Amino acid sequence: MKRKVNIYLLSGIIICGFLILLILYSSIAVQTTMNEMQVNNRFAKPSMTNLLGTDNFGRDILVRIIAGLWRTLFVAVFTVLLGAMIGFSLGAIAGWYGKGVDVVIMKLIEIITAFPWLLLALIIIAVIGISDLNIIVVLTIVFIPSFTRISRSCLLKHKNLEYVSGARMAGASTLRIIFVHIFPNISTELLAAITIGFANAILSEATLSFLGLGIQPPDPSLGRMLYEAQSYLFKAPWMAIMPGLTIIMLVLAFNNISYGIMQWLNEQHESKEIF
Amino acid sequence: MKYIFTKLLMSVGVLIVISILVFATFQILPGDPVNVILGTNSTPERVEQLTKQLSLDKPLYERYLLLIQGIFRGDLGVSIKYQMPVSQILSSRLPVTITLAVMSLIFIVSISYLMGLIAGKNYDNIVGKCIVGICNFFTAVPSYFLCILMIIIFSLILKVFQTGSFIAYSDSPLGYFTYFILPAFSIAIPNSAMLIKFLSGSIYDQSKQEYIRTARSKGASEMRVLIHHNVKNALIPAVTMLGMIIADILCGSIVVEQIFNIPGIGRLLITSIGARDFPMLQILSMFIAAVVVIINFTVDIIFKLIDPRVRIE
Numbered sequence: 255m256k257r258k259v260n261i262y263l264l265s266g267i268i269i270c271g272f273l274i275l276l277i278l279y280s281s282i283a284v285q286t287t288m289n290e291m292q293v294n295n296r297f298a299k300p301s302m303t304n305l306l307g308t309d310n311f312g313r314d315i316l317v318r319i320i321a322g323l324w325r326t327l328f329v330a331v332f333t334v335l336l337g338a339m340i341g342f343s344l345g346a347i348a349g350w351y352g353k354g355v356d357v358v359i360m361k362l363i364e365i366i367t368a369f370p371w372l373l374l375a376l377i378i379i380a381v382i383g384i385s386d387l388n389i390i391v392v393l394t395i396v397f398i399p400s401f402t403r404i405s406r407s408c409l410l411k412h413k414n415l416e417y418v419s420g421a422r423m424a425g426a427s428t429l430r431i432i433f434v435h436i437f438p439n440i441s442t443e444l445l446a447a448i449t450i451g452f453a454n455a456i457l458s459e460a461t462l463s464f465l466g467l468g469i470q471p472p473d474p475s476l477g478r479m480l481y482e483a484q485s486y487l488f489k490a491p492w493m494a495i496m497p498g499l500t501i502i503m504l505v506l507a508f509n510n511i512s513y514g515i516m517q518w519l520n521e522q523h524e525s526k527e528i529f
Numbered sequence: 530m531k532y533i534f535t536k537l538l539m540s541v542g543v544l545i546v547i548s549i550l551v552f553a554t555f556q557i558l559p560g561d562p563v564n565v566i567l568g569t570n571s572t573p574e575r576v577e578q579l580t581k582q583l584s585l586d587k588p589l590y591e592r593y594l595l596l597i598q599g600i601f602r603g604d605l606g607v608s609i610k611y612q613m614p615v616s617q618i619l620s621s622r623l624p625v626t627i628t629l630a631v632m633s634l635i636f637i638v639s640i641s642y643l644m645g646l647i648a649g650k651n652y653d654n655i656v657g658k659c660i661v662g663i664c665n666f667f668t669a670v671p672s673y674f675l676c677i678l679m680i681i682i683f684s685l686i687l688k689v690f691q692t693g694s695f696i697a698y699s700d701s702p703l704g705y706f707t708y709f710i711l712p713a714f715s716i717a718i719p720n721s722a723m724l725i726k727f728l729s730g731s732i733y734d735q736s737k738q739e740y741i742r743t744a745r746s747k748g749a750s751e752m753r754v755l756i757h758h759n760v761k762n763a764l765i766p767a768v769t770m771l772g773m774i775i776a777d778i779l780c781g782s783i784v785v786e787q788i789f790n791i792p793g794i795g796r797l798l799i800t801s802i803g804a805r806d807f808p809m810l811q812i813l814s815m816f817i818a819a820v821v822v823i824i825n826f827t828v829d830i831i832f833k834l835i836d837p838r839v840r841i842e
Contacts, residue, residue, distance in 0.1 A: 365546050368818045368825075372780035373798070377814050380802050381554055457671055461784060464673050465799060480674060484788065491681050498674035505669035513665070 263514025269507035273323070273500075280320045300492055307492040309482070315493065318474035319500050325475050326504070329386075329468075330455035333393040337455075338448055340394070341401025346432050348402065349409030360406070363399045371396045372461065379467050389468050393458055397451055404447045408440040442522075446515040453508035460501050476501050532833055540826040547818045552593050555811045596811075605812045610804040615812050618797070624698075626782055626793035629716070632709050633778050636717035641724035645767075646760060648725060649732025661729065667722035672781045675715040676788045683711060695790050712789045716781035720774050727770060731763040738762075765836050772825040779817060 300307040307315050348359040366374065378392045412418060413436070421435045437444070462468035463477030471478060476497045483494035580586050587595070599605060605615035644660055651657035683690040690711060696704035735741065736759050744758045783795035790796075794813065801809040 361543075365543055365550065368543060368547055368822050369814070370776040370780045370817065370821060372783050373814060373817050376783075376798060376802055377551070377554060377810070380805075380807075380810055381557070453669070457669075460671060461673070464671075465784065465787065467802070480677065484677065487677065487680060488685055491685065494674075494677045494681070498671075498677065501671060501674065502666075502669050505671075506666065509665065509669055 260514050260517055262510045262517055266507045266510030266512075266514055269503050269510070273503060273507065276316075277320055277323070280316050300496075307490065307496070309479075309486075309490070309493050315479075315496050318479060319476065319497055322469075322474040322476045322479060322497065323500060323504070325386075325469055325473070326456055326459050329389055329393070329459045330452055332390045333397060333455045333459075334448055334451045336390065336394040337397035337451065338401050338444070341398040342405040342437075342444065344398070345402040345405030345407075346409050346436075349406040350413060350428065350432060356406075359402070363402050366395070367399050371458065375458070375462060376467070379462075384467055384470065386469060389459060389462060392462070393455055396458065397455065400451065401447060404443065405440075408443050409436060412436050412439060442515060442519050446512050446519065449508050449512035449515060453505045453512065456501070456504050456508070476504075533830060536826060536829050540822055543822050544819055547822070548597065548815055549593065551811055551814045551818070552596060555807050556589065600812075600815075606808040608801075608806055608809045610801065610806040610809065615809055618809070619794075619812070619816070622792060622794050622797050625791060626786070626795065628706070629709055629713055629782050629786070629791065629793060630775070630778050632706075632713035633716040633720075633781070634775070636713055637720050637724060637774060637778075640717060640721040641728055644721070644725045645728030645732065646755070648729035649736070649759075649763065650755060652729060652733035657729065661726055664722040664726045667718055668726075670719060672715050672719055673784045673788055675718055676712065676785055679711050679715055680788075695792060708789075708791075712782075712785045712791060716778055716785055720777055720781075724767065724770060724774065728763060728767050731766055732759055735759050735763045765832070768828060768832055768835070772821065772828045775824050776821050779821070 296308060296311065309315055309318070344359055344363075348356045369377070375392045375396055378395060379388065382388050382391065409432070417439075418431060418435060421431050426435065459468055460475070460477035460480075463475040464481045466478070466481060469475035469478060471482075479497040480494055480501075483490070483497070486493055585592075596606075603616055605619070607613065608615050608618060611618055648657045648660040648664075651660075680690075696708050698705040741754060741759055744754045749757070779795075782793060783798055785791070786793045786795035787799060794817070797809070798813055800806075801813065
């Protein structure tokens, strides 16, 4: 059988590689820092000295994009880690114990999802205020439901399989069965959920920062840069286009990696059925 | 009938819990609302008077009941920022957001129906793969970046659109609706991309089913097989996504109204957060969540009507 190339996975990794090249270039070739202002070099067009141009304070856009990129990734990593930890555990508990526990947890999840995610985020921000740490808290709460649903449905599929009853008969504790026996078997599904969650976390962080409710100036963030660029759209369109393209590439990379994992999962599934 | 009744009961339960949650959330907020309203010119008498007026001297559950009673009587409280009844502000802002949402929905449904049909029919060949690829790209594009791109294209390069100058319906109905085209489009594109992907996959899966072969062997034309048999069944799972899409439109409108200067609910929400206008925020949050719950309930009922096989799990 000819091996099919997993286009999604490949393209995701290529985009990631491109972003890494950009990061390397900016750390080697560019000397300015993210908040350094060059007053006589405002609104410079993209050129060799300022690869992506400069903004209204004469700050280098490439450097700011890379700094914003790190910050966005930082928020996304913590959001997804926390969200996945809490969500997967909740889902596992709901799926494993079933009945009343399941109903209570899933009703709670249903109520959280009755709020459109942005509204939920806005309400929580109104209560706990704006700070870098709070965005992680807000987005974690927003992302828990999707992780819970996935781990619950996986657990429901696996809990009556033979290897689980085998482990149970061997005297393994519930915690051991869930974390040592079941989780490795559903790790690909969970990994796909984590990567797509990661892409969504990046988008969400950018949206909140765009609305001025995320990372606070003068520190750069991709969403905030887009917001600031709005006032100079006619004078310096590159101020908006560059951060926007970066967000798209970042999200596209993780989306594609996630699709790639899912495609790989389906192929595995099909080949198992044939043999 | 039993299905509808059970779903109705569940939705009402969710609505009650939501109202309690939102109420409780805005009670634990730091800062006394009386001090927020009076600011520096507060005297003990005025504080006492306002406390009475806002019934802050009553216990929590009583205040909650008063709030719910008020909602049913149409008395939604007074906004701190605007010093006006919340219901009055809502009634002026609501039509704007509804127009935006309905236009987005029309765009979403028409674009994704048409493109989903083409992509589903050509799922295996290059046309379908291209459409799905383009959709994959657009699911990664945030709606606000689309807005900015559209402003650059349509008002900077083509000069056919004037941003920031919202036209009221009373001034010019035509201008009012044309102003919404770009915002609605930028909300519609990411959502359509998602829906097209889903719909085309669904159409492709259904086209492999036996009833399609039966229809073909009975001599039905290719068009009839597609529209009458294939798409009809493929649409059923897509209907369940409607609730999610409406929630997404509401999220999108919060952002898009901000960019295009549209005086709707989304803009109101953001200004209320900036002004710490909690009576307003409380009502707005309950209202939007309630809209989503009611739409999900309606979708469940429609789902049941078009596909009688559905049962409660």
